[in-house]
Amino acid sequence: MIDQTGLYQLQDLEPTAAEFATAVSAGLSATPRTLPCKFFYDAAGSVLFDRICDLPEYYLTRTECRILARRAGEIAALLAPYGSLVEFGAGSASKVGLVLSKIQRPLVYVPVDISRSHLLAGAAILARSFPRLRIAPICADYTQPFELPEIAAGMAGGAAGFFPGSTIGNFAPDEATAFLARARQILGAGALMIVGADLQKDQATLHAAYNDAAGVTAAFNLNLLRRINRELGGNFDLSGFEHAARWNPGAGRVEMHLVSLRRQSVRIGEERFDFAAGETIHTENSHKYTVEGFGAMARAAGFEPVECWTDEAGLFSVHAIRAR
């Protein structure tokens, strides 16, 4: 059934407040303290992420879009046998149009995202630009199993996957391998996946990208504490914490932290968490790859590298991999 925005019925598997509370309690009780980055994306966090994508320092989005635009014809040709396209972490679904514009045949598009309002808004905009596209959104945590909607599962040619934004870099290498293996199960043997992965580069470029001058990344990071206050009855004083993004050379990743600026106690519901001055909450990782390293990981997850496209400066890579 199609609604007034042109979308097939939403499959709603949004994580519950209880799941959010359990994850927050476990993460803040751990040493060192952590919070899962998937909870950044409430409605406000998703809007802030879109603003990050437009920042001059955030080379990732514009570089990936340039690669996708230049290679759209080749990507569309690789996708030709498939009847549906599943986008993991679709967000505002602003990149897939670059490829869809080269596809004229009937296709089912399945955007999957944890942020329901943003998912539906992005999908509705896409429906207006591509009126013949059949769009069947799923609000879900893609680290958990889910099934493709009937309309997608029923399409001849099977499903292909799209995972842009270097969102795969948010996973530790073993988690990224497990994610790809799970995607392979959801999509099926023979599935093609198009994955965007950020490349290793100089620290100054990385530092600027994750510590932007306008403070949008800081606002995005701190918004997680605001969300905990609002949804879980927390009393974080946001002025008592500061955003920090640091390169971890051993792990090959940029880490985002929230640094406690003083000794302080925070209550969330019935629980109390005591922070020392300088103690951090580790909120996100962004792993940086080499083309070879990404290929090895894809192989370990049951895929064969098919194609890899990069920009002239070697900042970003887009991979086509096929499930064995």
Ligand SMILES: C[S@@+](CC[C@H](N)C(=O)[O-])C[C@H]1O[C@@H](n2cnc3c(N)ncnc32)[C@H](O)[C@@H]1O
């Ligand atoms: C880094 S943003 C990328 C957005 C967009 N794909 C792009 O390339 O600009 C990550 C996206 O994945 C979603 N996301 C993050 N973790 C998720 C999870 N565990 N399950 C489903 N969606 C998730 C977020 O809501 C957000 O839209």
